[in-house]
Amino acid sequence: MSTPPSAPVTAPTPASGSASASTSPASRRRRPILLLLAVAAVVGSAVYGVNWWRVGRFIESTDDAYLKADSVTVAPKVVGYVTEVFVQPNQAVKRGDPLVRLDRRQYEAMLAQAQATIEARKADIQRAEADILQQKAQLAQARAQVQSASVALAHAQQEVDRFAPLVTTGATTEERLAELRNTRDQAKATLAANQAAEAAAASKIKSTEAQVAQSRAQVQGADAARSQTYLDVDDTVVRAAIDGRIGDSTVRVGQLVQPGTRLMTLVPVQEVYLVANFKETQIGRMRAGQPVTLHVDALPDLDLHGEVESFSPGTGAQFALLPSENATGNFTKIVQRVPVRIHVTADAAMRERLLPGLSVTTEVDTRDHAQPTSASHASTREGHHG
Structure with missing residues (x-):
């Protein structure tokens, strides 16, 4: 009787045996690592959340910020x-x-001309003053002649008055009385002529005095022109x-x-400041004096500091060359930006590296005034007015 063949026994392959043997230890080694990573992620998230709740939610940042300086254009006068x-x-x-x-050279020539004009006008004054002295002497002479003519007229009138009654009595002749009257009339004419000469002499003095005043005014005008020309010479x-x-x-x-x-252009690099254009939704808690952290793009390894100095009296659109007009046509709301001036705290050596126009990322810490009270508003207003 024949024996039936036995069933073949399949032996495990070496590859499958090694994979099953190595799977369990490797997974056991990865579990602590994954657990640590999960714990670290949870802790990191918690720390980040706490930090955001305590600090991050009060930080307002923008990269629309640039260093500026009040440059002066140099131009001649x-x-x-x-x-x-x-x-x-x-x-x-x-x-x-x-x-x-x-x-x-041309301004120096004008200065010399102005000086010569002053000297000429001063000479005119001296000549006019000398003429006034001479005219005063002539006026005194005219007054003396007027006085002499007045005396002669009075004497002639007395003679006429004395001889007029004698003619009626026949003590003197009509011819004698006529001669006396003629002498009296001549005395009157001489007195009138002397009085006219006196008035003319007095008027001439006033005219010369007016010329002196005019010459002095011309001296003042020439002196002003000299001063202006001197400024022009200095302004060269x-x-x-x-x-x-x-x-x-x-x-x-x-x-x-x-x-x-x-x-x-003259740039005051030592007085550089920062203008950050924050969105209108970011400035609600901002106040002057709040600390600011600055990250200059040109200096990536340095963190600078500053503080909020002041706010623009209007958004940037209000001072644009062509301001927007939202009352016409269709309207699309656009978030406006408010320029905020920030004082940069840096030493002289650092300010030499802070050039106007550089881009800056700005972070303002608004925690000090996160919930402003009426008292803080009043103190802030007093600080601004001060």
Whole structure:
């Protein structure tokens, strides 16, 4: 009787055996790591949430912020050719330093002419004053002649009055009385002539005195013209109005410039400040004096600090060249931005690196005034008025 063949026994492959053997220990090793990561995520989220609740929700930030400085345009006050330029582009200067010199010869000639005019008018005054002295002597002589003529007229009238009754008695002749009357009339005419001469002498003195007053006024006018010309001579040297650095210089030697021609720009880099354009929905809790953290794009490794200084009296759209008119046509609401001026706290060396126009990310901490009271509003207003 034959024995039936036995069923083949399938042995496990080495690959499947090793995979099953290694799966369990690896998963056991990953579990603590995943658990730690989950715990870290939960803790991180909790810390972030607490930090946001305590600090983050009070931070208002914007990247629409740029450094600025109140630059001054350097321009001459007089016309002339540039003869010398004392500064180089980007050079630091102090207030009062000479920047540009213009040709001053024509103004010096005008100054000499004004001085000569003053001297001429002073000579006119001296001559007129001498004429007044002479005319006063003539006036005194005329008055003496008037007095003498008055005495002669009085004597002639007395003679006429004395001899007139004698004619009726026949003690004297009519011819004698006629001669006396003729003498009296001549005395009257002489007195009138002397009185006219006296009036003419007095009038001439007044006329000469008026000429003296006119000459003195001309001296004052010439003196004012001399002062103006002196200022013009001084203005041929264009000086720095403030401390700063030279920027955008376009002046060249030999260039003809007119009053108001822009020669260069003087930038007060030591007085740089920040203007951040916050959305209108961000300024509700902002107040002057709040701390600010600044991140300058050009200086990524540095964190600067400052404080809110003031707010613009209107949104940026109010001061645009073409303000928007929302009362016409269809309306689409657009969030407005309010320029906020921020004082930058930095030393002199750092301010040399803070150039106007650089982009800045600004973060304002509004926690101090998150819930302003009426008393804080009053103190804030007093601070602004002060």
